[in-house]
Amino acid sequence: MYEEDTIAAIATPPGEGGIAIIRISGAGAENIATKIFARAQGKNGKLTSHRLYHGEIHEPKSNGMVDEVLLTIMRKPRSYTGEDVVEIHCHGGAFITRKILGLALSQGARQADPGEFTKRAFLNGKMDLSQAEAVLDLIRARTDKATELALTQAGGELSKWVHALREELIDIMVQVEAAIDFPEEEIELLKRQDVIRNIGDLRGEIAGILNTYEWGRLFREGARVCICGRPNVGKSSLLNALLGQERVIVTSVPGTTRDVIEEAINLDGLPVVLWDTAGLRETDDHVEQMGVNLSRQHVEKADALVVVIDGSTRLTQDDEALLRNVEIKKVLIAVNKNDLPQALSLDDISRCRDSNAIASVSAKSGAGISDLKKKVRELMIGTKTEPAIVLTNLRHRNALLRGETALRRAETTLGEGYAAEFVGVDLNEARDALGEILGTVTNEDILERIFNNFCIGK
Ligand code: GDP
Numbered sequence: 001m002y003e004e005d006t007i008a009a010i011a012t013p014p015g016e017g018g019i020a021i022i023r024i025s026g027a028g029a030e031n032i033a034t035k036i037f038a039r040a041q042g043k044n045g046k047l048t049s050h051r052l053y054h055g056e057i058h059e060p061k062s063n064g065m066v067d068e069v070l071l072t073i074m075r076k077p078r079s080y081t082g083e084d085v086v087e088i089h090c091h092g093g094a095f096i097t098r099k100i101l102g103l104a105l106s107q108g109a110r111q112a113d114p115g116e117f118t119k120r121a122f123l124n125g126k127m128d129l130s131q132a133e134a135v136l137d138l139i140r141a142r143t144d145k146a147t148e149l150a151l152t153q154a155g156g157e158l159s160k161w162v163h164a165l166r167e168e169l170i171d172i173m174v175q176v177e178a179a180i181d182f183p184e185e186e187i188e189l190l191k192r193q194d195v196i197r198n199i200g201d202l203r204g205e206i207a208g209i210l211n212t213y214e215w216g217r218l219f220r221e222g223a224r225v226c227i228c229g230r231p232n233v234g235k236s237s238l239l240n241a242l243l244g245q246e247r248v249i250v251t252s253v254p255g256t257t258r259d260v261i262e263e264a265i266n267l268d269g270l271p272v273v274l275w276d277t278a279g280l281r282e283t284d285d286h287v288e289q290m291g292v293n294l295s296r297q298h299v300e301k302a303d304a305l306v307v308v309i310d311g312s313t314r315l316t317q318d319d320e321a322l323l324r325n326v327e328i329k330k331v332l333i334a335v336n337k338n339d340l341p342q343a344l345s346l347d348d349i350s351r352c353r354d355s356n357a358i359a360s361v362s363a364k365s366g367a368g369i370s371d372l373k374k375k376v377r378e379l380m381i382g383t384k385t386e387p388a389i390v391l392t393n394l395r396h397r398n399a400l401l402r403g404e405t406a407l408r409r410a411e412t413t414l415g416e417g418y419a420a421e422f423v424g425v426d427l428n429e430a431r432d433a434l435g436e437i438l439g440t441v442t443n444e445d446i447l448e449r450i451f452n453n454f455c456i457g458k
Contacts, residue, residue: 006032007112007120008104010097011457017092022100023457024086024109025117030073032107033086035060036100037071049075057088057100060107067096081117082124115454119447122439128159129439129450133393136454137220145269146219149390158396159438161209161389165202166434172198173427176420196414203407206400209391215381216392218303222264222271223380226298228326229308230318231279234336237363238308239263239276242373260298267377275302304330304379306372311360312340315348323352330379332357334372339365395450396437403433 006026012019024032030047039055047053050072057066070089079085090096105111115136122132134153141147175195227235240246243263261276277295299305305326309319323333333355335344339362349358359375361368391397410426435441
């Protein structure tokens with residue numbers, strides 16, 4: 001599955017920039033570099049690894065100059081991929097970068113696939129699979145917190161924990177194996193209880209980390225929060241107030257927002273995508289009805305809702321219907337227009353919905369907006385402090401769930417007094433599930449799925 005050829009790609013984003021980097025990795029990297037690169041002032045001799053050299057890129061045939069560049073060679077194994085890597089820092093024009101990449105390809109390199117540099121780093125043991133995935137998270141991180149989580153994983157924190165669990169599991173498997181190999185000394189009752197307890201402890205540790213997934217997912221992918229309510233309660237004004245800018249046109253004519261407006265905000269490190277939707281109400285207007293339907297779809301997709309109520313009027317039937325009917329776990333009620341005399345009491349709301357997540361705000365004056373932000377954040381991730389290890393990746397979660405289920409089966413089987421060989425399969429499955437996270441147990445499909453998400457050049 002590992003190809004020995006030399007790959008090349010433009011590692012910087014397309015478009016114009018001060019500089020751009022072309023990356024070459026593989027056994028032929030140095031040879032290609034020497035054919036197209038000449039050091040400044042005619043200096044020659046073998047290049048030292050991990051040094052930056054000033055010089056020029058030339059067309060090998062015509063010897064015409066292409067660009068003035070800085071070039072570095074990082075000889076294996078001290079490189080990102082674990083192979084010989086050459087990086088050429090050239091001027092950041094689309095034509096020049098493609099030209100230099102073309103020269104590298106003409107000298108025997110192959111255009112790299114998406115994520116192929118990182119895939120090679122994984123295959124060469126420079127990082128395990130969960131660390132490679134963290135590299136992608138790092139590239140995509142949108143807030144400080146998401147960056148921090150990705151860096152921790154890239155640094156191997158999750159891997160260390162999975163390794164340790166796997167070791168514990170292997171110890172248990174050795175005890176069970178012994179009972180299978182020497183059936184005449186079948187694990188006596190006491191020992192059996194020990195094994196069951198050890199498996200239970202291990203399962204408990206996995207369950208603990210599984211509980212952090214929702215937390216991690218929200219930080220990594222962002223929370224989707226839908227602002228909803230009947231027309232004219234101030235949804236668009238609230239979106240503007242949360243963004244701190246006039247993003248949406250506000251009118252006093254009900255039913256004017258028809259598309260869903262999407263904007264991103266950062267709530268103390270938690271990335272949140274806000275959706276401002278058309279007012280939810282019964283209507284005969286065909287176009288407005290389409291807007292209402294679109295709103296309902298977004299209500300369903302959202303992780304949480306901010307239901308906006310106009311505090312200066314009594315609850316209408318549309319308000320009541322919304323408060324009673326939103327069947328989503330997380331709802332924050334924003335009682336808006338608190339700058340006006342209030343006609344609404346908390347009792348009116350609690351008659352429709354039992355909720356203590358309520359914020360009194362004025363989208364117009366800005367009063368209560370920072371409290372609302374705090375409450376949305378709390379609604380999403382609670383007030384608990386951050387766990388030491390946070391699960392952010394669905395693939396890891398699925399593997400741990402499989403491991404947890406297999407361990408539970410093993411516990412039950414042993415608890416019911418079955419012979420040791422009956423749990424071997426389950427324990428093996430749990431071990432493989434842990435191995436999948438690290439990439440010690442893997443197949444080409446999994447690798448392809450992971451690395452295809454990367455950009456070319458990473
Ligand atoms: P939407 O239809 O729910 O999106 O409501 P808009 O944001 O378009 O606001 C409807 C009307 O309510 C507009 O005339 C706003 O100026 C007004 N409005 C919105 N928020 C407030 C508020 O906090 N206080 C007051 N006094 N008026 C508001």
